[in-house]
Amino acid sequence: MSVLAHVIESAGIATVVLASMRPVVEKMRPPRALYCEFPLGRPLGKPGDAEFQHRVIAEAFALLDTPASHGPTIADFDEVVESDEQPVACALPPRFDPNLPACVDEARGLRNAYDRAVAKRGHTDVGRAIDADAVPDALAAFHRIASGDDWKTVTIPGKNTVAVMHDIRAYYEEAALELVGTAGARGLEAWFFESTEAGKTTLAARQAIKDGGGPFPFWFYMAPGHR
Amino acid sequence: MYRYCGEVNGDQAMREMGKNLPVPTFDTTPWASAPRLREATVAIVTSAAIHRAHDDRFSAGDTGYRVIPSDARDLVMGHWSPNFDHTGFQIDPNVVFPIDRLRELADDKVIGRVAPRHFSFAGNQPDDVSTIRLDSGPAAATELRRDGVDVVLLTPV
Numbered sequence: 001m002s003v004l005a006h007v008i009e010s011a012g013i014a015t016v017v018l019a020s021m022r023p024v025v026e027k028m029r030p031p032r033a034l035y036c037e038f039p040l041g042r043p044l045g046k047p048g049d050a051e052f053q054h055r056v057i058a059e060a061f062a063l064l065d066t067p068a069s070h071g072p073t074i075a076d077f078d079e080v081v082e083s084d085e086q087p088v089a090c091a092l093p094p095r096f097d098p099n100l101p102a103c104v105d106e107a108r109g110l111r112n113a114y115d116r117a118v119a120k121r122g123h124t125d126v127g128r129a130i131d132a133d134a135v136p137d138a139l140a141a142f143h144r145i146a147s148g149d150d151w152k153t154v155t156i157p158g159k160n161t162v163a164v165m166h167d168i169r170a171y172y173e174e175a176a177l178e179l180v181g182t183a184g185a186r187g188l189e190a191w192f193f194e195s196t197e198a199g200k201t202t203l204a205a206r207q208a209i210k211d212g213g214g215p216f217p218f219w220f221y222m223a224p225g226h227r
Numbered sequence: 228m229y230r231y232c233g234e235v236n237g238d239q240a241m242r243e244m245g246k247n248l249p250v251p252t253f254d255t256t257p258w259a260s261a262p263r264l265r266e267a268t269v270a271i272v273t274s275a276a277i278h279r280a281h282d283d284r285f286s287a288g289d290t291g292y293r294v295i296p297s298d299a300r301d302l303v304m305g306h307w308s309p310n311f312d313h314t315g316f317q318i319d320p321n322v323v324f325p326i327d328r329l330r331e332l333a334d335d336k337v338i339g340r341v342a343p344r345h346f347s348f349a350g351n352q353p354d355d356v357s358t359i360r361l362d363s364g365p366a367a368a369t370e371l372r373r374d375g376v377d378v379v380l381l382t383p384v
Binding site: 001002003004005006007008009010012013014015016017018019021023024027028029030031032036039040042043044045046047048050053054057060061064068071072082084085099118121122123125127128144162163165166169170173174177182183185186188189221222223224225226227 | 235236237238240241242244246248250251252253256257258259260261264272274275280281284287295300301302303304305307309311312313314315316317318319322323325327328329331332338342348349350356359360364365367368369371372376377378379380381382383384
């Protein structure tokens with residue numbers, strides 16, 4: 001972001017960065033930055049809170065009054081918003097078809113909620129590598145890897161493990177938001193990886209790919225680094 | 228390796244990593260003067276890799292940008308990092324791309340007007356960010372100037 005501040009400011013346009021990592025912005029010295037210690041991925045702090053978002057923007061725009069003689073300016077927003085990495089309490093569908101892997105059964109069970117979410121929003125983040133119809137198939141492939149099949153012999157729909165994981169998580173998170181309404185930052189990440197069969201299965205598959213000598217980018221970015 | 232839940236959470240882990248992240252450095256800081264805010268045309272530039280649903284998706288390591296017209300509402304998240312929250316954007320796109328807030332500020336005459344177009348890059352980039360710095364960034368800046376933009380709010384992901 002700070003690179004773009006330098007580039008755009010050089011073109012004669014005044015910029016203000018909402019910075020999310022203070023040491024980075026200190027090193028890169030864009031003209032004006034408001035450091036906001038908010039959950040990463042939520043640079044305006046609080047979804048659905050217009051008043052809070054306006055406060056952030058007002059403090060950012062106030063930096064435009066800084067005189068040029070002051071040089072690069074970093075201000076700190078006066079309120080910290082933290083993520084809450086506790087799993088959201090979102091009920092999961094009961095087992096329906098015991099002949100299927102639990103993660104596949106679960107993904108199928110969430111389909112109605114996912115469809116309602118898409119109908120309401122008008123579009124979906126799913127579709128990077130696979131569509132919603134292929135989510136159970138992708139989970140079935142990860143289930144095979146987690147159960148001991150050599151990852152090199154299993155065809156994962158969409159092929160790219162990282163892109164497929166984004167689609168699976170978007171499918172689950174969009175369905176969950178439809179069911180619970182809202183969630184704090186990383187609450188649905190925690191729910192996915194700790195509460196759902198899909199999360200547990202894909203983490204186990206990730207470990208199996210790693211143990212099976214899979215290339216680092218192939219497995220590491222399937223989940224957040226701290227997991 | 229960081230532990231999660233109760234010890235170090237994902238944001239803390241990322242911010243700890245950010246302390247030692249190699250970043251491009253600049254010998255000088257450019258400085259442009261803005262007109263009074265109530266006369267300024269304001270655009271958003273984001274590194275969240277958001278794009279319209281029908282746009283070309285961001286590839287991993289994509290150094291280009293996507294244009295977001297002011298009235299576009301079919302926005303999806305194309306960022307490749309799994310290390311940040313995507314659900315805030317799904318709940319309310321303004322938490323990443325505060326277009327409704329800018330409209331309200333224009334309606335209240337706090338800013339002059341909202342720019343007709345906004346620009347979205349992907350935040351996960353090679354360490355030197357050279358293509359954005361030397362090519363796609365200046366190209367986007369030229370487009371912003373063409374639209375008469377005076378002030379850019381940069382929102383990171």
